[in-house]
Amino acid sequence: MSVEERLAEVRQRIRKAAAEADREPDSIELIAVSKTFDAEYIRPVIAAGQRMFGENRVQEAQGKWPGLKQETGGIELHLIGPLQSNKAADAVALFDVIETVDREKIARALAVEMQQQGRTPRLYVQVNTGMEPQKAGIAPDEVPTFLKLCREVIGLSIEGLMCIPPANENPGPHFALLAKLAAENGLDRLSMGMSGDFETAIGFGATSVRVGSAIFGSR
Numbered sequence: 283m284s285v286e287e288r289l290a291e292v293r294q295r296i297r298k299a300a301a302e303a304d305r306e307p308d309s310i311e312l313i314a315v316s317k318t319f320d321a322e323y324i325r326p327v328i329a330a331g332q333r334m335f336g337e338n339r340v341q342e343a344q345g346k347w348p349g350l351k352q353e354t355g356g357i358e359l360h361l362i363g364p365l366q367s368n369k370a371a372d373a374v375a376l377f378d379v380i381e382t383v384d385r386e387k388i389a390r391a392l393a394v395e396m397q398q399q400g401r402t403p404r405l406y407v408q409v410n411t412g413m414e415p416q417k418a419g420i421a422p423d424e425v426p427t428f429l430k431l432c433r434e435v436i437g438l439s440i441e442g443l444m445c446i447p448p449a450n451e452n453p454g455p456h457f458a459l460l461a462k463l464a465a466e467n468g469l470d471r472l473s474m475g476m477s478g479d480f481e482t483a484i485g486f487g488a489t490s491v492r493v494g495s496a497i498f499g500s501r
């Protein structure tokens with residue numbers, strides 16, 4: 283199967299999952315995760331009409347996306363990997379959405395850079411729904427306090443929540459938890475679901491799914 287065919291198939295699966303969940307298919311955004319793939323692999327996906335992409339490393343994205351963005355208008359680039367505060371300036375300059383805000387230091391660094399650069403990438407808070415020690419994200423019970431800090435003290439506007447469930451667990455309860463936390467905190471955007479579980483995530487209310495290998499092939 284070509285990358286165009288795989289992209290079409292993923293879009294079809296999103297429509298089907300939306301229909302099964304009684305949701306509007308257009309309310310679910312597809313973020314094509316292009317990490318580890320060079321520009322030559324990404325171009326056909328852009329040519330097929332895809333405009334939202336996800337990358338997990340700032341430096342890798344800097345190597346390919348400024349050029350790709352120049353070639354085609356309307357690209358929306360999402361940072362979906364951990365962010366170090368010394369990369370905040372680069373992240374604000376390149377990304378349109380930063381999904382991995384997960385501690386005060388990063389929130390403050392982003393606020394400073396957004397002010398200085400006059401750019402306002404949309405922001406998501408990453409939640410460590412599985413409380414995994416090695417994984418980034420705010421603990422679920424700290425979400426209200428962290429959101430309050432971001433909004434009221436640091437002055438950031440937060441658009442939604444993002445999670446990556448533990449690899450070897452049923453993702454459903456994690457998606458349900460993220461949806462509950464969002465509802466309790468006045469947020470209506472949920473970034474959840476990857477190649478292996480995006481249909482499940484749509485059932486639990488995902489408003490964007492981050493799909494890599496089902497489009498680009500295995501890494």
Ligand SMILES: *Cc1c(COP(=O)(O)O)cnc(C)c1O
Binds near residue numbers: 315477478492
């Ligand atoms: C790599 C990655 C994805 C995509 O994973 P696939 O299983 O290839 O679809 C989604 N979200 C995050 C945060 C990732 O790092």
